[in-house]
Amino acid sequence: MNAWRLLYTFALLLVSAAAAHADAGLFTALHIGPVRLSFPGAWTFNSGQRHIKGTAANGEAVDILVFVSKEDVAPTSHTALTDRIRREAQQMSKLFIEDSGWVVRHLTELPAPPGKVLFAAASEELTREGEKQHSLIYVLGSAKAQVFLSLTGKGGAVKAFEVFDAVATSQQWSE
Numbered sequence: 001m002n003a004w005r006l007l008y009t010f011a012l013l014l015v016s017a018a019a020a021h022a023d024a025g026l027f028t029a030l031h032i033g034p035v036r037l038s039f040p041g042a043w044t045f046n047s048g049q050r051h052i053k054g055t056a057a058n059g060e061a062v063d064i065l066v067f068v069s070k071e072d073v074a075p076t077s078h079t080a081l082t083d084r085i086r087r088e089a090q091q092m093s094k095l096f097i098e099d100s101g102w103v104v105r106h107l108t109e110l111p112a113p114p115g116k117v118l119f120a121a122a123s124e125e126l127t128r129e130g131e132k133q134h135s136l137i138y139v140l141g142s143a144k145a146q147v148f149l150s151l152t153g154k155g156g157a158v159k160a161f162e163v164f165d166a167v168a169t170s171q172q173w174s175e
Contacts, residue, residue, distance in 0.1 A: 106121060
């Protein structure tokens with residue numbers, strides 16, 4: 001991130017959560033800076049000084065960090081953007097996935113809208129009670145913004161990333 005002059009402030013971010021009914025059930029829409037994500041089910045989001053925390057009724061939790069560049073960003077090639085975001089995602093994967101439990105999904109690039117990139121990774125571990133607990137990360141990026149999502153919850157990682165891949169790949173950008 002040292003190549004970027006980043007700003008994290010909620011004065012620049014529009015954070016709002018609104019529940020809406022969709023054909024498949026209840027979704028909670030979260031608008032963060034230039035990105036809109038739709039989480040399945042009812043979620044509650046709270047913004048703190050450094051990040052946004054979300055919780056679902058089933059105990060699933062998400063921590064979200066958003067970085068938006070203060071300065072105008074020159075257009076970049078998709079390859080350069082992908083390489084830059086991949087380096088950031090590799091750092092996040094090392095911290096949150098590779099060092100916690102066993103890796104179920106190594107860092108993988110997922111489909112994203114034109115001009116955007118998306119990476120994901122997942123791990124799981126057993127609790128003291130012998131139950132599975134999963135950790136997932138998603139890193140969404142554009143030339144001007146990056147969104148880091150770290151999700152944790154009970155159960156296996158495979159089922160969780162099937163659900164949250166749909167959240168991440170349905171991202172909508174306003175830039």
